[in-house]
Amino acid sequence: MAGAALRDQLSALLSSMFSQGLVDEQFEQLQMLQDEGGTPGFVAEVVTLFCDDAERIIAEIATLLEQPIVSFDKVDAFVHQLKGSSASVGAQKVKFTCMQFRQFCQEKSRDGCLMALAVVRNEFYDLRNKFQTMLQLEQQIQAYDHKQQ
Amino acid sequence: MRPDERKGVVAARRDQFPVGMRVLAVDDDPVCLKVLETLLLRCQYHVSTTNQAAIALKMLRENRDMFDLVISDVHMPDMDGFKLLELVGLEMDLPVIMLSVNGETKTVMKGITHGACDYLLKPVRIEELRNIWQHVVRRKFSTRDRANLDIYEECNKPSNADSDHAHGHVTCGSPDQSGRPSKKRKEYYSEEEDEGEEDNTQETDDPSAPKKPRVVWSVELHRKFVAAVNQLGIDKAVPKRILELMNVEKLTRENVASHLQKYRLYLKRLSAVASQQVSIVAALGGRDPFLHMGAFEGLQGYQAFTSSTSLSSFTPHGLINSPRNNPAAFGTQRVSASKSIQTVTGGHALNHSICDANKYHLSSPGNQQGNLGQGMATSLGQTQMQPKWIQEETDDLSTIFSGNGLANSGMSATLQGVTSSPLLPQELVECTQVKVGSQPSVLTPSVSSGHLEGTVGVSSSLLDPRVSQQTTIPLSEFSASGLPIHGLFNNSCATKLGATSSASTPVHPSDDLLVARDTKAGASSFGSTMLLPPDTEQKYLNFGGGNSFKHKFDERTADSLFDLKFVWSSGLSSQSASNIGAHHSISQRWNNSSSNNSNIGARMIGQPSSSASTVAPHAKSDFLISGDMLVPKNASDLSVPKLQSELSSSSCSFDGLLNSIIKVEKDDVSFSDDLGCSDFYSLGACI
Numbered sequence: 001m002a003g004a005a006l007r008d009q010l011s012a013l014l015s016s017m018f019s020q021g022l023v024d025e026q027f028e029q030l031q032m033l034q035d036e037g038g039t040p041g042f043v044a045e046v047v048t049l050f051c052d053d054a055e056r057i058i059a060e061i062a063t064l065l066e067q068p069i070v071s072f073d074k075v076d077a078f079v080h081q082l083k084g085s086s087a088s089v090g091a092q093k094v095k096f097t098c099m100q101f102r103q104f105c106q107e108k109s110r111d112g113c114l115m116a117l118a119v120v121r122n123e124f125y126d127l128r129n130k131f132q133t134m135l136q137l138e139q140q141i142q143a144y145d146h147k148q149q
Numbered sequence: 150m151r152p153d154e155r156k157g158v159v160a161a162r163r164d165q166f167p168v169g170m171r172v173l174a175v176d177d178d179p180v181c182l183k184v185l186e187t188l189l190l191r192c193q194y195h196v197s198t199t200n201q202a203a204i205a206l207k208m209l210r211e212n213r214d215m216f217d218l219v220i221s222d223v224h225m226p227d228m229d230g231f232k233l234l235e236l237v238g239l240e241m242d243l244p245v246i247m248l249s250v251n252g253e254t255k256t257v258m259k260g261i262t263h264g265a266c267d268y269l270l271k272p273v274r275i276e277e278l279r280n281i282w283q284h285v286v287r288r289k290f291s292t293r294d295r296a297n298l299d300i301y302e303e304c305n306k307p308s309n310a311d312s313d314h315a316h317g318h319v320t321c322g323s324p325d326q327s328g329r330p331s332k333k334r335k336e337y338y339s340e341e342e343d344e345g346e347e348d349n350t351q352e353t354d355d356p357s358a359p360k361k362p363r364v365v366w367s368v369e370l371h372r373k374f375v376a377a378v379n380q381l382g383i384d385k386a387v388p389k390r391i392l393e394l395m396n397v398e399k400l401t402r403e404n405v406a407s408h409l410q411k412y413r414l415y416l417k418r419l420s421a422v423a424s425q426q427v428s429i430v431a432a433l434g435g436r437d438p439f440l441h442m443g444a445f446e447g448l449q450g451y452q453a454f455t456s457s458t459s460l461s462s463f464t465p466h467g468l469i470n471s472p473r474n475n476p477a478a479f480g481t482q483r484v485s486a487s488k489s490i491q492t493v494t495g496g497h498a499l500n501h502s503i504c505d506a507n508k509y510h511l512s513s514p515g516n517q518q519g520n521l522g523q524g525m526a527t528s529l530g531q532t533q534m535q536p537k538w539i540q541e542e543t544d545d546l547s548t549i550f551s552g553n554g555l556a557n558s559g560m561s562a563t564l565q566g567v568t569s570s571p572l573l574p575q576e577l578v579e580c581t582q583v584k585v586g587s588q589p590s591v592l593t594p595s596v597s598s599g600h601l602e603g604t605v606g607v608s609s610s611l612l613d614p615r616v617s618q619q620t621t622i623p624l625s626e627f628s629a630s631g632l633p634i635h636g637l638f639n640n641s642c643a644t645k646l647g648a649t650s651s652a653s654t655p656v657h658p659s660d661d662l663l664v665a666r667d668t669k670a671g672a673s674s675f676g677s678t679m680l681l682p683p684d685t686e687q688k689y690l691n692f693g694g695g696n697s698f699k700h701k702f703d704e705r706t707a708d709s710l711f712d713l714k715f716v717w718s719s720g721l722s723s724q725s726a727s728n729i730g731a732h733h734s735i736s737q738r739w740n741n742s743s744s745n746n747s748n749i750g751a752r753m754i755g756q757p758s759s760s761a762s763t764v765a766p767h768a769k770s771d772f773l774i775s776g777d778m779l780v781p782k783n784a785s786d787l788s789v790p791k792l793q794s795e796l797s798s799s800s801c802s803f804d805g806l807l808n809s810i811i812k813v814e815k816d817d818v819s820f821s822d823d824l825g826c827s828d829f830y831s832l833g834a835c836i
Contacts, residue, residue, distance in 0.1 A: 026272040029272075029274065029275065030184065033187055033188065033191060033275070037187070037190075037191050039187065042187060045183065046180060046183050046184055046187075049179045049180045049183055050180045053178065053179055053180055077224065077226075080224055080250065080251065081177075081178055081224065083250050084178050084180075084181055084222075084224075084249075084250040084271050085178045085179075085180035085181055087250050087271045087272045088178070088180045088181040088184045088185075088271055088272045089180055089184070090272065
């Protein structure tokens with residue numbers, strides 16, 4: 001019973017993530033890849049990679065934007081990378097905010113970039129929380145299944 | 150393996166082929182790489198991954214036969230994906246797919262011009278990846294270097310029918326495609342014969358056997374190489390001289406020769422890709438004002454041909470190469486000695502142009518069919534006819550020409566006399582600009598050291614409003630060119646369109662018929678430039694490199710109706726959009742095109758050349774007409790400055806063209822296949 005409840009919770013979480021536009025069909029594809037391809041833990045691996053990488057990139061961007069002379073090209077390169085990895089994981093909202101971010105980079109507007117960074121960061125943290133919850137639920141489900149056996 | 154068994158294997162391979170295809174995925178982004186890897190594995194490919202381009206390159210260099218395909222991200226910190234792409238394209242003949250989250254046209258175009266066989270956007274979908282094996286197959290049939298495809302070798306070898314089949318997919322179904330693959334192979338072999346032993350070593354190399362210590366062509370080394378090639382001009386770039394210029398220790402002539410070959414293949418590949426693209430563009434752009442014109446009505450039909458052409462050997466390069474194809478394949482020309490094999494180009498091109506003409510004919514019913522028919526007839530009889538031609542025309546070229554001049558008295562013409570002598574190309578092309586009121590005078594090229602060389606070019610441009618009519622007439626002693634010029638003259642004047650045409654008549658007593666081909670190639674590229682919508686050109690120019698220029702040109706060429714082959718086929722006839730006709734119908738044709746208000750790029754190049762090696766004096770003359778006619782309504786699309794730049798660039802390439810003609814003539818070397826490039830380079834330089 002507890003297992004079923006956990007599963008319900010997980011699927012509710014996932015559908016809310018989809019409905020809020022946090023993740024898109026790419027994420028769905030990753031899940032399908034995991035389920036059909038018999039590669040358990042694949043989504044968890046990618047999500048973890050993404051969270052670590054995105055956090056690193058956001059930190060890099062923040063550092064760059066603190067410089068007296070901002071190298072917008074470098075910032076742009078990082079944002080581009082973040083956009084790439086968020087697209088790959090299906091982190092739709094982060095991807096969209098990255099696209100806006102890149103416009104500020106092109107305009108070479110530090111204020112715009114700082115603002116965009118804040119937005120990206122918020123979106124990312126929001127998503128990361130959800131991802132973490134998701135991963136925890138999955139772990140619990142796994143542990144429960146394990147116990148059952 | 151028994152034959153039937155082999156057939157079975159082919160079929161079986163086709164069924165399961167993509168399974169186990171060896172893919173190298175390169176992406177600095179761990180997330181993307183992980184996802185990509187999983188997707189590729191899901192497609193049942195054999196996947197290797199790396200997050201650094203440098204490592205990827207190392208892997209590829211060390212195990213060049215271990216991969217079938219490379220998928221690379223565009224943005225990577227250690228090495229730009231484009232650089233990796235370029236190096237891979239140069240060093241090993243692997244298809245490379247670029248991958249980026251950035252789908253801007255400019256970036257995608259850059260990928261394609263650098264030789265990417267595909268450009269995927271992140272996030273990649275598995276559906277796309279399931280299809281990427283096609284690039285491996287495609288490459289297999291469009292490359293000679295099958296070293297990297299050894300596991301599919303049997304797939305490749307078995308039957309011509311097989312390869313034809315695969316080829317058909319690639320070539321959009323030109324009517325002549327059957328048998329082309331084999332021609333192509335022949336081309337390669339004959340190319341080797343021309344270029345000497347270094348190629349043979351290449352070809353005979355067993356892919357799996359370890360080779361002599363390999364020189365790693367670093368970016369630096371390659372740059373030197375390219376610089377040397379450019380300095381020499383791709384046409385004159387022979388391994389020995391490149392080696393001298395590069396002045397790098399431990400580099401052997403063989404290394405350079407091999408690299409040169411790859412470089413040429415690389416350029417060729419780029420052009421193939423480019424023209425493929427263009428054909429797509431052309432197909433999609435049916436509503437484009439340009440395409441509306443009568444001239445372009447045939448384009449669609451033609452396009453198929455062009456693209457297929459470029460895939461095999463018909464890019465300007467290819468065209469030039471093709472001459473060396475098996476003469477027998479065309480049967481148009483009976484050439485006995487090896488030297489005269491070059492003559493065959495005519496034949497080769499001829500064949501295709503005939504097919505084309507057919508297509509063309511069908512697709513543009515309203516246009517002067519009579520002319521077309523004529524043109525076809527001419528083309529069919531090209532070889533036989535030309536000799537006569539030249540004789541006739543030669544006799545009273547001057548007369549004809551002066552007649553033209555009179556007829557055209559209304560226009561102010563600038564006569565450009567190009568005097569050529571077998572000296573330095575630059576010196577050879579001495580342009581004197583003479584303003585002639587109403588009677589153009591003809592400057593007769595000087596004849597020196599037994600070579601008769603005359604180059605006549607006519608160019609008129611109305612693109613620039615201020616210049617009412619600028620007509621440059623390079624006149625040769627051969628009336629063959631004279632006639633077409635006449636037509637051009639009249640019509641460009643009347644239509645108020647800018648047209649540039651050049652007719653050159655290199656006459657060479659020697660066996661070297663290459664001249665003709667070279668001229669043609671140059672011409673085509675020239676013409677193509679003019680055809681370009683300026684903005685497009687601009688884009689291309691941004692890419693900067695000589696390669697991209699070349700690419701551009703090829704594309705243009707593919708784009709233009711006045712494809713070399715066409716022109717060739719008609720022999721004397723020039724080709725404006727809708728008509729292919731005999732020489733005397735040229736003026737008609739021009740009229741026609743003008744009345745169509747079409748945007749026409751046409752160019753004329755006439756090149757009779759006689760070959761001593763054939764039993765009877767073999768003379769050949771070909772005309773390409775290319776010019777840009779800008780119709781007022783289109784004019785709005787094109788900004789004047791750009792047009793001007795276009796013009797200047799074309800004139801540059803014109804010079805380059807002349808240079809190359811003369812160059813080639815001078816030393817009878819057959820490297821025609823890259824002449825186009827030299828033109829491009831020169832164009833690049835002047836832009």
